[in-house]
Amino acid sequence: MTAGLDRLRGGTPPKRHNARTIAALTGNPGCTRRAVLDAAGVDKPKLAQRIGFPGSFGQSRFALARGNGFEAMLKADDCALLRKVLTECLQLDAAGGYDDLGEDDDDTLTARHRRTRELLAGAAGAALIDHPLLTLDVAGQRVFLEPDLIALQIEGRLHVVEIKSFAIVDGQADSAKVSAAAVQAAVYVLALRRLLAELGHDPTLVSHDVVLVCTENFSLQPAAVVLDVRKQLSTLQRQLARLASVSELAAALPGSVSFDLALGPADLTAALRHVEARYAPECLSACELAVYCRHEAAGSTAALGRPVRDALGGVDTVAEALALAAGTAEPAEDQVEAAALLRAAARLRAELA
Ligand code: SF4
Incomplete structure (x- = not known):
């Protein structure tokens, strides 16, 4: 991260990205305000709270508990149920191996990432890789990412598998949830492709077809669908490249502009006005500053x-x-x-x- 972007954040430590926040970067790619704040690692939820416009983000405790229960059920007995579903949609070798890279509780992220590299550097031994740990550079920050699972199809093709607890009812699922899951899976595909390239393998071995495993018809029975995430991948790559060049935008801001959370609400609001926003109703589900930006944009046709x-x-x-x-x-x-x-x-x- 450049000194200019660090200066914007003041004394506050940078907010670390995760797959969800990286996926959200594609929500409003034309917004300079968001690009600058994300590149500087500003804690947007805290900033929104500090200026009096908190948002309500994150999953409910009920949804989290249901999601964890569903994942545990799929992965019980060496992933017996998951293998059955994946065998049907990916022609996965049902008898293939299973590697759980997250079984050591006292492990560090770096150690788990090293094990992921070692496993992927070698010949494709396992059919399922659980708790892999990938990395992605976002605006100069190294971010650790944890896909639900990587599945190796026959012929060495890697597929990212995302487990979600929302339901597919009569073959239909909530389109907003499916598209959010697709972007998140695209983040993992990109990280996995970059890792394979680093290891000297062909990155296109990572398929753009990801598998979404959801619950079916109000039960906890799993159903899998294959999603093509090529479109999400190219938006994501564009947005990450834009973040990398955002330091020029930051450098052009007046020296008085700061998003140091130790400042008062009036100073922070004044600083926000210096960075152009592009509010759209979609921001409400993708950006923590949406309540403030909606208030600011009131009366505009945009x-x-x-x-x-x-x-x-x-x-x-x-x-x-x-x-x-x-x-x-x-x-x-x-x-x-x-x-x-x-x-x-x-x-x-x-x-x-
Ligand atoms: S909520 Fe505001 S900062 Fe966030 S993307 Fe929308 S316009 Fe940009």
């Missing part, structure tokens, strides 16, 4: 979502949009198209009223 922002290009505020719709304001040259749309919508609304 706050109503991307479809509205795209349709009303050039019309920045709701007040302006209402005036154009009512015909009480003349559109500027770049607002003519949007104004015609707004007037047509207003006419239709009046006819229906």
Whole structure:
């Protein structure tokens, strides 16, 4: 991390990323505020709290307990149930080996990462690798990542397996949850590919097809689906590359801008205003600063979502949009198209009223 980014964080230690926070980086790739804060390792949940706009993030205790119970059931008896599900969808060798790299409780992360490297450096011995530990560099920080499992398919292809406790009901699952799981799995695929490349292996041996193991139809019976995460991988790579170059943005900020959590709410809010945000309703499920940014963006058309922002290009505020719709304001040259749309919508609304 550069000195400029360290300066922005002040005396507060950097917040460490994990697979969830890295996955969330893809939520709003166009937002400079988020890129700067993440690259500087600012603790966004604490910052949001300090300025009086806390968010509610994280899984409920009930969801965590259900998830842990489901995973324990799948992995009991040398992963008997998990093997059965994976055999069906990956043609995994059901009799293949099982390596649990996390069995030593007093282990350090570095030791577990070393064992993961050693296992992957050698010939593909195990069919299932449990508790592997991977790393990924995020804005100069080395982040440790723990996929649920790596499965080796026949012919040496590696697949990331994610275990989630949400349900697939009649073949359908909550699309927001599935896409969040897909991005998180893409983080592991990227970390695994980089590790294989470091070890001198072909990184494309790590498949872009990941396996999601969920519960089925309100029971705790498992069901597996294969997801292609190529799109998520390219967004993730773009966003990580952008974070790496964000130090130039940080260097261009005035010297007085600081996100040191020892500062008062007024100073922190003033500092935030120096870094451009791009609020969209999707932020509410992807970024800890969403409540503040929504408050800040109130009255802007962008706050109503991307479809509205795209349709009303050039019309920045709701007040302006209402005036154009009512015909009480003349559109500027770049607002003519949007104004015609707004007037047509207003006419239709009046006819229906
Ligand atoms: S909540 Fe704010 S900082 Fe976070 S991504 Fe959205 S606009 Fe950017």
